[in-house]
Amino acid sequence: MLLYGRNPVMEALRDGRVSEVLLARGVEDAFAREVKAAADTAGVRVRFSARIELDQLAGTTAHQGILADVADLAWASVDDILDRAEQRKEDLLIVLLDGITDPRNFGAIIRSAEVLGAHGVVVEERRSAPLSPVVAKTAAGATSYLPVAQTKNLPRLIDQLKEHGVWVYGAAGEAAQPAHQVDFSGKVALVIGAEGEGMRRLVREKCDALVSIPVRGQVQSLNASVAAGILLYEVTRSRS
Structure with a gap:
């Protein structure tokens, strides 16, 4: 490559x-x-x-x-991400992407996730941009440090994470609970949906809670990668 x-x-x-x-x-x-x-x-x-x-x-x-x-960028496994948190003796922070097909958004989310201390990013096989040179360039080197994994079925993975004590937060612009008021202690998964469409209905229903980012301008939504960065920062801030 x-x-x-x-x-x-x-x-x-x-x-x-x-x-x-x-x-x-x-x-x-x-x-x-x-x-x-x-x-x-x-x-x-x-x-x-x-x-x-x-x-x-x-x-x-x-x-x-x-x-x-x-050498081609290689997919990690979800277990690699879970092991990374355990080895570091840290509460898990994992980012789940539901339908992020733009490679620049994908790369930017990987970059933010690595910078802000997430343990890995997971995408669904059929609903994601591939790991490509564009993703790697936008991630600015973060693909060398952060595990990025695929799953065949994102709703099923959410169920499995919840069985391991992970609390799952979905990003939704209309959610009543703003992210800056949430206590993100413990094991956390953040779900980021596709721009425009957001999360699929089943993925949304699997979340334990929905959180929003308050906006004050006339445009009522944020780019998916920007939203991911803000939410990751809120988790880091809450934990500190």
Whole structure:
């Protein structure tokens, strides 16, 4: 898989997943030296080429002057996420995505989840964007650190999590309970639905509670990745 973007490529180099790096001629010397040092440590070849070649290979001009040939991003398992919380001796914080098909939203949620201390993200197999270079670039390297798992049936997974003492909160703009008034102590799963449609009816019914983000403007809804970031922050704030 071709990965592009400075942060994603550098994280993949540190993670040992890169077989070759392609740098655009003319990138600033300081960045080229940083890439060369990381590549030398990893035993990876760096090749310089015209920027137009990178444009063609990446299918975009937003590659920031660097591409890497990397092993495909691998899905984790839900058990990996549960084990991560247990090993850290922390209350579980897991993000469940119901119908997030935009790869940039998907990547942005992964990034927020990693930054704000979640233990993993789970999507339903048939209702999600794939793990792709766009997801990895938007996640800015977070895919190297945060387990991202698939499940065949999200409502069934919610039932299983509840059996393990996880309290499930669904994001809903019309919910009467604002997130900043919720005590998020204990094991928590946050469910984020698709933009426009929100959560499916069955997923919504499986939630223990619905929470909202108060809005004051004329636009009454937030981008799904922004909503996820705000709710993750509220969990972190509540726990601190």
